[in-house]
Amino acid sequence: MTTPKSAGEAPAQAPGEHTVPLWLTIVACSVPMFMVALDNLVVSTALRTLAVDLEASTSDLQWFVNAYVLTFACLLLTAAGLGDRFGRRKVFVLGIVVFTASSIACGLAETTGQLIAGRTLQGFGAAAVMPLSLTLLAAAVPERKRGLALGLWSGISGLAVAGGPVVGGAVVDGLDWQWIFWVNVPVGVVAVPLALWVLKESSVPDTRLDVPGMVLATGALVGIVWAIVNGGQDGWTSGRILAMFGAGALLLLLFILWERRAPSPLLPLGFYRVRAFVLSNIVSATMYFGVFGSIFLLSQYLQIAPARTPLHAGVLTLAWTLMPMVTAPLAGLITDRVGGGRLMALGLFLQAVGLAWINLVATDDTPYSKLVIAMILGGTGMGFAFAPTAAVVLGSVPREHQGKASGANTTVREIGGALGIAVLSTVFADSGNDRSPRHSSTGCTPRSGSAWEWCSSAPSAVCSSPALRGRATTPVPPAPPGIPVPRNRSGPDPRVRPEPAPRGRQGRLPRETGQGLPRGPSGLTPQPPARRSPVGGTSWWRGLVCVRPGRARHGWHG
Template sequence: MSTINEEGVALPSAEPGAGGRAMPLWLTIAACSVPMFMVALDNLVVSTALRTLAVKLDASSTDLQWFVNAYVLSFACLLLTGAALGDRFGRRKIFLGGIVIFTLASIGCGMADTAGQLIFWRVVEGFGGAAVMPLSMTLLGAAVPARRRSLALGLWSAFSGLAIAMGPVVGGAVVDGLAWQWIFWINVPVCAVAIPLVIFVLGESKVPDTHLDLLGMVLATAGLVAVVWGIVNGQQDGWSSGRILGAFVGGAVLLLAFLVWQRRAAHPLLPLKLYRARAFVLTNLVSASMYFGVFGSIFMLSQYLQIAPHRTPLHAGLLTLAWTLMPMVIAPVAGLLTDRVGGGRLMALGLFLQAIGLAWINLAASADTPYSHLVGGMVIGGAGMGFVFAPTASVVLASAGPRHQGQASGANTTVREIGGALGVAVLSTVFARNGSYLGGQQFVDGLHPATWVGVCVVVAGGICALFIPRDVSPPAELAEEADGAAREGAKTAGLRSVASASD
């Protein structure tokens, strides 16, 4: 039997965890965060191990790109679908399914003998990750009382920061000391912990009276596949090539058809009413700009630390900890401050700190810069990331309302991933036009203009964040819709209770 909480979300009372017994906050956060950590870590680890994979699998440069891009493509393009399936069939159920698919695909990656097999299993990993990532945040938002949500999201963001921190280190350690297969097999013990934790701690949650928008799923997925494919291949094929332009035009047509359909659909995959919330729109712009500028720049920085001067992958990964560990420290603090200060102000602070950090590193970078001259910029940039993660999650959930949190989370994660893919592609293109990998000085010649592009995009995102209102609430239409669902759900639950008593 289902009950309806005060926010209009159905919670089966017979389930353990949030629906049956009170759980400690830290255990709820762990249940939502451990699977998300696994998904985020795996992608970063693969990027660090590319040179080893090239030798062990006799992979071409195109294969190496697809070891990363195959996952990005399936992951980014199915996030909306993963969130919608969770709303319809149960968020915990789809979350668990995503964990299982991701782990089985990781085993397939570890057993791959050829580049083609690895690319195939990376695509399947993306399917699982697309269910895990958006539902992780949505399940946490449903399981934690509103008064403690910002703190919980701050701690959840710290797990995300830990994945970012450990990715280069774990990748370097595996490449230097273990077989490359361990970058995938490491997910098996994580899954063994995550599945019972999720079952025991989290209660089921889903949106009542939800229907799948199948046409919307097809149009959104096809359009995103075309756009993301164009982004990840733009640097290699040339941004003005016929294939890339055709992908962008085809993707734009499909996404336009998707938007037209969403205006007419009785049960849209992505309610366009969400975009009447200024906070939601601006927060998506913040996410896209941060991932474009920061993750594109970190992609270049991680290579710079291996080239100028030459360092092993493990050594370079350890040096990035000055940057990547900071979100673990700052994100919980930012979560505590979000309700008091306002998410937009914290996001703006974070993005401006990131711009300062990137500019510092870029001005100091040379073919033989001592690490001590770079570490200050890394610390400032990493602190900036911590000030963005938790407020972004809080504002997205608050601006959508409980009934549409899954859809809002899926939309925000999609924008974020596309921003990151575009940042890596654009900054790599700027780098290739100005420098090369032939030596330290040649790399720095390309690094400087590419990083300045990242700085400009991050500053633009900070300006957008300044206009996010301090008090965030869903648009009037969504609030009325949630109230109506809550009343209808309460009425239905009452009738069921009467019927049960009569029986």
């Protein structure tokens, strides 16, 4: 009797099928993601040009950015659920088509209303592209090469963050603003046939759409994200902002209650019993809070203190934003060997050091030579945090749920990035402004700007810092509800005395290498219970410290 492959697992090569090289698979998944991620920052850099050419008001300028952020961040979970139901490649390609078509609409826009409508449609397409690109890549790459592939994917994502200020600066310095959107068209035209030829379809059989969950999750995220992006303008304590936060929180509570009883949940709550998954999401939100906020403010600061053109300032930020292209693939290669927690701790620590350094030396005439080393440190930290985070998130859930896990993690990241820009811009505005070098540098004093970013990175670095003390064992948690557990296919090795299985768990699987050792429910050897913490209970950080991406599944470690 044959056993069906779990959803998301790379299918075996069938006779007559073409063999796809690894680099082409990475390109097919990463190029559309690059196109989507680039739009996160490039429009923000060109707002001054848009204000002049379209005679846009301050409210219009905000909606040029917010319309994209709202639809993008709020539909990530829904897009992941649709991919599981109808096919991940199919939804991924549809997202590329929608994003490319809406980019054409934005390029042809002649009024602010047309541009806002086009940006809204771009968010729909981006929500389908971003999480599924990671899921499809993980399914298409062999296990032994997955760390490298995820590292390269993360590096390309970091390159998109780097390109935002540069492309936006080029537009401000002379190109028509329409080129922000026209550049997406040839990318989309190439990406669609490439994805159809290179990537194989994958889905989760017998999956039903969780329509109530989709509605509740989207409504909750709309309320929360809308309040975040408008909090700086309206005031964080204004009635409208507090009402939107309250509505979002209420819908989020209803979403959680529904997901507990949903037969096919959009987001299995069992994910949040896995410490590695939870802490990786906290690290993602914290890192994006600092990264998006710091890049946004840094590009403004470099234009003013001293005076530089937007393109010149964008090029200077490359010392920071190009570093993930170098360090993320290296981090991906050594994640399995070193451990995701250690690399995330190192990355966040380097990012905090770089931000604190900039905070201390920033004045109205600071030479670039005093900033460049700090920027390199911050960018190196980004790379060391990017790749392990993606690997640990995917490695902490079963293959069939990787699409949902990727959607949840991307949602948290985008909320963290939006919150970083909103909060740090508000803090900057309270302490300074962009009218002169002196006022700009005042906004980056320890009372605001980089100090807030340093405070945002430091706690997560401290949370992960026990990883630097060495390996630790972890307790075996109960199986998350709703996650299928494979049944026993062979008995244990008589040479090894098997440990008693936790109550409620099913049989053990042999090693994939054929060594026949007793295995846990996902094919992994269970570890003995963790040592008790001096203050009682088990150390809560150990699930993140010892996780080995691609091998760990909801608390079981190899």
